[in-house]
Amino acid sequence: MQVVGILGGMGPAAGADFVRLFVQSCIERMQVLGLAVSDQHFPEHWLAQVPVPDRTRALEADAAWAQQPLEPMLQALGRLAALGARCVAMPCNTAHAWHSRLQDRFPQLDVLHIAEEMALNLAAHGVPAAALMATDGTYRSGVYEQALARAGVQCHLPTPAERARIMQGIYDGVKAGNMPLAQRCFGEVAQALAQRHGGAPLILGCTEIPLALDGAPQTAGLRLFNPAQVLAQALAQRAYAA
Amino acid sequence: MQVVGILGGMGPAAGADFVRLFVQSCIERMQVLGLAVSDQHFPEHWLAQVPVPDRTRALEADAAWAQQPLEPMLQALGRLAALGARCVAMPCNTAHAWHSRLQDRFPQLDVLHIAEEMALNLAAHGVPAAALMATDGTYRSGVYEQALARAGVQCHLPTPAERARIMQGIYDGVKAGNMPLAQRCFGEVAQALAQRHGGAPLILGCTEIPLALDGAPQTAGLRLFNPAQVLAQALAQRAYAA
Incomplete structure (x- = not known):
């Protein structure tokens, strides 16, 4: 198993719900793989819920504004990488406008694309x-x-x-x-x-x-x-x- | 606002549900404090879901076994501290048998007691x-x-x-x-x-x-x-x- 990360906070309720969906998906994986379902058979995972400026507002404004959500996302992604995450998911659709810039900055990570x-x-x-x-x-x-x-x-x-x-x-x-x-x-x-x-x-x-x-x-x-x-x-x- | 941490994985479904409860509690705090409820008014929070050996089994076994859940909890707590958390909650009642040892090791953190x-x-x-x-x-x-x-x-x-x-x-x-x-x-x-x-x-x-x-x-x-x-x-x- 490898450590995975969740880059959330966009919004926080969706981030919380995504952990619930991930836990449910892990149970399904254990069943498919014939593993007993128990606390110890879940992969280590970290959820970062950090404040990120509004994504839609940034995309509707000029280029300077469009940088604003990127910086906190990059910071949190770097910290997830430091925690050992190999693969990261972002439970915010709008944030995927910055996906290629996030992926380019952290080539060692597999940043999933929703x-x-x-x-x-x-x-x-x-x-x-x-x-x-x-x-x-x-x-x-x-x-x-x-x-x-x-x-x-x-x-x-x-x-x-x-x-x-x-x-x-x-x-x-x-x-x-x-x-x-x-x-x-x-x-x-x-x-x-x-x-x-x-x-x-x-x-x-x-x-x-x-x-x-x-x-x-x-x-x-x-x-x-x-x-x-x-x-x-x-x-x-x-x-x-x- | 200060950064807070959640030491979960015991079990993971309870950890996910705790983030939901925390997000809901933050919305209530914003309302009490007269803050507009928005993504940007949530405090930064991190959830660590790490595999921890079974707590009840450890408490029923001998002293050597009783150390087993402590080590991964201390590791995760140290990483939450490194992420800037000042206060940490553990959504596992049984894990509180180790509360004083966790709190003693990280005096700079406020480890809540359920x-x-x-x-x-x-x-x-x-x-x-x-x-x-x-x-x-x-x-x-x-x-x-x-x-x-x-x-x-x-x-x-x-x-x-x-x-x-x-x-x-x-x-x-x-x-x-x-x-x-x-x-x-x-x-x-x-x-x-x-x-x-x-x-x-x-x-x-x-x-x-x-x-x-x-x-x-x-x-x-x-x-x-x-x-x-x-x-x-x-x-x-x-x-x-x-």
Whole structure:
């Protein structure tokens, strides 16, 4: 087993939930590998939850602003490397706009890419097209559109009004601790996207979205894909592969 | 705000859940302090989930065995200190048998004590007596009995058969990924203890117990206290106090 790291804090509730998903994925790995499930059969893992300036705001501003989230991410990544981590996951979709700069700075680390992992997973499920719910920053960076295109999966995008409603659910909802508001915002957009695209699966491409939407009545009958879950499975696979 | 650490891995699911409780407690602190709730207003926090030999088994064996969990805990604590943590919480009740040795080795850290925090909380709620559900190791170490006695709270203990049933729920249930079994084991003992002690509150004194028991139908009408939640609140208070 190898030591793995989680670069969180973006937001902290999503980071906490990602550890839960990772622990669950480790249990699944143990079962696949025929290991007894016990505390001692988990790989060593470290979660860094550090304050990082807002990612979407940085992507919408000028180049100087766009550096701001990078510095604390690089610092935390360096400390995860010093702790012995060989592979790191970031439970924040928007942060992947800086993925290549993080990976370039730490070539000794395997920095997983949430959109690449999600795209491979959709292609493996034979999904021809999916609709993306994400932050304005993630749409602007194009990380999902590029990853899905490489995997041969078509990407449907919400209207500007729907994007605004998603942002409201993320910032005034989950990040501000108001879950009922978040559930209403996300539920509305999810229903509209599914209707418009013939029941296409939805990518919950911001780690805050599943925190409010999981198990919500508005999602009955929808096909939801949670990239954080796919990323947690990928991290567990790397941890047990060594 | 000061940097805080979480020494987890005992078990990993409880460590993940503790981060969730800590994040929730931070949101409550922000609201009390009149701070806007946002990613950037959380204190930096690090979670170490390291493999630690079984705590109860060590406490039941001879002195040489009893050293085994201490070494990885000291290592992880030293690394949390190196990351800048000033205050550390351990989401494992049984591990508190080693609390004084951990605190003595790192006098620069404030190592919170889960049973002391729980005892103060019960006393503040005016609770005269409570029944303790815990591991055999925790009963053997006496950490709760001592902390509750100092706070003037009487401590009721389960019968040997009930203790065995709790251990089954922890080890064959939660730690092995079998939640329905855990829920049955814990639910039975919780009901029996509450009946025998006139509806006295129950201390869920092993971090695995609330993972299976929270929201379970068997707990209807019972008064449950979760020391992990009280510990998370204490850690958040320390993080914002500086």
